[in-house]
Amino acid sequence: MIWKYGNKRTLFLLMPLMIIGNSISVITGLMTSCFITAATNKNMVLFWQTAFLGTACLILVTLINLMMVRVKNKLIMEVNLRIKAIVLESIAKKSQIDSGDELSFMTNDLKLLETKGIENEINILGLIFEFVIAFVVALTLDWLVTLAFILAGVVPALLSAKLGGRIEAASTAWSKSNSAYTGQLKNLFEGLAIIQLYQSFAFFTAKGLRESRRLEKALRKMNILVGQVEQLLTGIAYIALMLLPFSFGIYRVIQGATTLAIFMGVMQVSNSVINPMLNIFTKINELKTTKPIQAKIKIALQRGQQTVAEPANDFVKLTLTDVGLKRAGKQLFTHFNLRVQAGDKVLIMAPSGFGKSSLLKALLGELTFNQGSYQFNQQPVIPATTQTLLPNFAYITQQPFLFVDSLTNNLTLGSDFNNQQITAALAASDLTELSKEKGLDYQVGSDSRQLSGGQIQRLEIARAILRQRPIVLADEPTSALDEESAAIIQQTLLTQAETLIQVSHKVPLSVQAQFTKVIHLDNSAVIVPS
Numbered sequence: 001m002i003w004k005y006g007n008k009r010t011l012f013l014l015m016p017l018m019i020i021g022n023s024i025s026v027i028t029g030l031m032t033s034c035f036i037t038a039a040t041n042k043n044m045v046l047f048w049q050t051a052f053l054g055t056a057c058l059i060l061v062t063l064i065n066l067m068m069v070r071v072k073n074k075l076i077m078e079v080n081l082r083i084k085a086i087v088l089e090s091i092a093k094k095s096q097i098d099s100g101d102e103l104s105f106m107t108n109d110l111k112l113l114e115t116k117g118i119e120n121e122i123n124i125l126g127l128i129f130e131f132v133i134a135f136v137v138a139l140t141l142d143w144l145v146t147l148a149f150i151l152a153g154v155v156p157a158l159l160s161a162k163l164g165g166r167i168e169a170a171s172t173a174w175s176k177s178n179s180a181y182t183g184q185l186k187n188l189f190e191g192l193a194i195i196q197l198y199q200s201f202a203f204f205t206a207k208g209l210r211e212s213r214r215l216e217k218a219l220r221k222m223n224i225l226v227g228q229v230e231q232l233l234t235g236i237a238y239i240a241l242m243l244l245p246f247s248f249g250i251y252r253v254i255q256g257a258t259t260l261a262i263f264m265g266v267m268q269v270s271n272s273v274i275n276p277m278l279n280i281f282t283k284i285n286e287l288k289t290t291k292p293i294q295a296k297i298k299i300a301l302q303r304g305q306q307t308v309a310e311p312a313n314d315f316v317k318l319t320l321t322d323v324g325l326k327r328a329g330k331q332l333f334t335h336f337n338l339r340v341q342a343g344d345k346v347l348i349m350a351p352s353g354f355g356k357s358s359l360l361k362a363l364l365g366e367l368t369f370n371q372g373s374y375q376f377n378q379q380p381v382i383p384a385t386t387q388t389l390l391p392n393f394a395y396i397t398q399q400p401f402l403f404v405d406s407l408t409n410n411l412t413l414g415s416d417f418n419n420q421q422i423t424a425a426l427a428a429s430d431l432t433e434l435s436k437e438k439g440l441d442y443q444v445g446s447d448s449r450q451l452s453g454g455q456i457q458r459l460e461i462a463r464a465i466l467r468q469r470p471i472v473l474a475d476e477p478t479s480a481l482d483e484e485s486a487a488i489i490q491q492t493l494l495t496q497a498e499t500l501i502q503v504s505h506k507v508p509l510s511v512q513a514q515f516t517k518v519i520h521l522d523n524s525a526v527i528v529p530s
């Protein structure tokens with residue numbers, strides 16, 4: 001992950017820092033060796049050289065480690081941000097999302113990935129460096145004693161891995177007993193009213209205690225196993241350490257095959273061979289637990305790379321033939337016909353709850369007609385083609401939405417529009433006064449800086465107008481506005497939208513007259529105003 005999602009420059013900067021930073025045990029090992037040589041030979045020059053040079057090296061390594069922490073966290077941040085960008089990009093392109101699931105993935109899963117995945121990868125890298133450096137140095141000092149130390153460290157580690165399974169089984173059995181205990185207690189407490197009614201207090205206590213005893217027994221079993229395994233491993237570790245490297249090393253010193261100083265040096269450095277080796281396996285196991293999260297990111301990456309349809313400008317004709325729409329098992333309407341040509345201004349009217357908003361959603365492809373046919377530019381619209389349909393539409397919904405962001409960003413949504421275009425869209429939506437009073441950078445959307453319902457609706461209209469899409473779908477666009485504003489907005493829609501499909505349940509006759517078609521969804525009657 002750090003290679004795939006991280007910044008390569010940061011990674012390449014981190015690696016040398018880690019190599020130097022992880023050589024601390026080698027420095028202390030060599031210092032131990034030199035000090036003992038100085039002591040056994042009564043060599044003051046070597047003593048001072050070791051003291052000064054060693055301390056200088058330790059200070060330098062400490063400074064490098066301080067820097068390493070900064071670079072490591074920089075890399076973690078870069079990987080996190082790259083992954084978050086991938087996930088956000090993928091969510092943005094999802095046709096259906098469960099915001100609870102996505103939120104949980106963005107917060108809990110990605111946090112887990114950071115600690116068990118990204119950090120572990122960096123730690124494994126550090127452990128590999130530590131292992132390799134220490135191993136090479138220890139082998140150079142005395143390869144036979146080094147091997148003895150490694151064997152002594154590996155034996156208890158292998159045993160621990162073998163016994164780990166038994167401990168895990170005991171801990172699973174305990175957690176099972178624990179949940180059974182909770183269930184029994186819950187049942188017992190739920191029945192407390194019966195106990196009190198029949199004054200069966202002894203039954204209540206005895207039953208509760210019986211369950212508690214069962215749990216305590218499972219806990220005792222697990223604790224004995226863990227404690228005994230711990231003691232056994234410590235014993236074996238001491239025996240192995242004394243038997244193999246110590247006796248073998250000292251034997252070699254007595255034989256004159258090596259010196260005490262070298263033996264002590266190897267002993268010190270060997271810790272940095274054994275510990276990283278064992279830690280690497282633990283960390284790899286932890287890393288494996290993040291596999292499902294990594295798989296989800298891979299899918300997100302593929303989805304994020306999907307190309308989105310380019311805004312189209314080729315709308316000619318849209319036809320609904322004998323369509324019906326069903327929602328939550330209820331047939332909203334049937335046998336509805338509609339023909340819209342470029343330049344049309346169509347008003348669709350029906351009583352509240354009849355399915356007007358649902359009809360617009362079906363035109364967008366969010367819902368599918370269960371009867372009849374929907375053709376766009378004489379091509380049948382099927383679920384697979386709805387994504388390419390979207391760029392033809394602007395959509396003014398009944399529940400306008402504002403992001404916690406500036407007025408400008410709420411209109412442009414990050415697209416490239418110049419100030420002139422933005423100001424024109426605001427003016428067309430009767431928002432000039434607001435933009436002059438607050439400024440285009442005014443932050444809206446948060447609770448304390450909310451705008452009026454009418455202002456929010458007009459911002460949604462400005463957002464739609466700004467894009468100049470071929471068809472504007474408008475769902476009761478003037479319902480939250482006063483008469484004067486409603487008239488301005490209605491005029492704007494009629495004049496600015498190239499093709500307008502508006503649904504409303506009540507529109508004055510004088511306004512109806514300005515549409516090219518007025519259709520009553522409840523009886524499919526088409527009235528062409530004179």
Ligand SMILES: Nc1ncnc2c1ncn2[C@@H]1O[C@H](COP(=O)(O)OP(=O)(O)OP(=O)(O)O)[C@@H](O)[C@H]1O
Nearest residue numbers: 327328332350351352353354355356357358359505
């Ligand atoms: N998300 C939904 N899931 C299931 N049914 C829904 C959903 N939204 C709306 N409905 C149902 O679909 C029917 C039509 O709703 P719709 O909003 O399309 O009507 P409408 O004519 O636009 O009403 P209004 O004029 O009040 O906005 C209603 O019976 C409503 O309960």
